Amino acid sequence: VPASDTRTVGELLADCDALARDTLLDVGPNTGPAMARAWGEVVQSAAQLWAVLPPASLAPASGPDPMVRLRVLGEGLGRSTAGRWPGPGPQDQRLLEIARNLSDTRELVERYGRDVQPTIDPEMTDRLTARLDASQVAWSRLAKRWGELTSPDSRPDPALARAAGEVRAAIAATASTPTGWATSDQIASRGDLNRTLRSLHLSIVGAVDIAHVAREVAATQPTLTAPARVIAMRAQGEAEIAREQGVNAYDGITWATSPQIATNQLIPLPGPVHRGLVNLTSDVIATCNQAVATAAPLDPSESAQPKKSGPPPALRRSGQDRTMRPQERASEGFRR
């Protein structure tokens, strides 16, 4: 690991996750060959990291190790790419960076893993609090943007409204009093802190998935519409931001006609408005990833158990499949 690289294991893995998602967003016929050439290195690095991570459970694995199959597939693809398609050529740089990150992670685990204890120190709490604050601000900005693009006549998805009501009721019951937030002692007396910790970690990790879905919808959904007046205002603002960043493609374009503005007609989102949403969502993703990396020590489902030697549970393998299927989720779309 280069001395200048100060990333933690959690941050390295979070970067891998972000790079993999970015790579999948750009997949096309032209990028396939370079990705195929780099795939073997990614799998090899992943398998080497997998080998040094202790299993999540001491019980015998209930099924075949998925890494074995991946490794076999990777080696087969490696032989194929060297001999036939796609032949010699450049490798995808993002996949190579993922491979490097995975190798650096393995080195860190080998070097420090066995000395690390699963503790939650006050400094970690402060860092995580700051990350969550930043994430909350980014989400709030994004929510406000989606909100202003919503037609005044639209109806919210009842399931979403119900879920929001339940979240509010849960927060009020556990963390609120008639005069503001409850004290930490009050909160501790009202619920199971270990379960809360697990839920918090799951929520932080889940937020990354949701943020990626939001970005994909913002970037690729052609059916999004919004009232003409807000589109005219937002598109102009985003075009000016783009110009400041050296993008002149939006100069001189009228985004909504006078009749459309007069009747506040619903019209498709133009490029700059998509761009603004994508940029705001990218901020959300970045802050969520930082929170995930900082919260890695909260990962253990048995975090309250007595300390024992070995890498922190955050570094353990998990058989859980949290693979996102963007197309499926994106197709659900936004109702409002």
Place this chain on the structure above:
Amino acid sequence: VGMEQMDTEVVETVAGVARLLRHAAELAWTQADVAGPRSSRQLLALGIDSAADEASNLLPRRDRLDGPTPVGDNPAELLASAEQLLRRICVVGAPSRLFGLRVLVAELVWEANTGAGK
């Protein structure tokens, strides 16, 4: 009585309530943003948002919700206005969801005037 059977006056009143609540939610979120990411005002803003959603969903899809933005910059006062409007239409025989919304808004009025939202 189902929501589809509401007469025109009731529908217009509920649309007015929805606009009042939506505007109150916008103001409450702005106040929460100004107060910072750990502000307890978020809870009130989320509650008003939920009430506005419920009011919108009470109306049949064919009815339009757009209209003049309500005057006022105090979420508590806008909530109180919404509650007064609801009181006028929550009469015997009105849909039960209308009564539920009135209870929700009344709780939010109390919360905005006494608790975290102030």
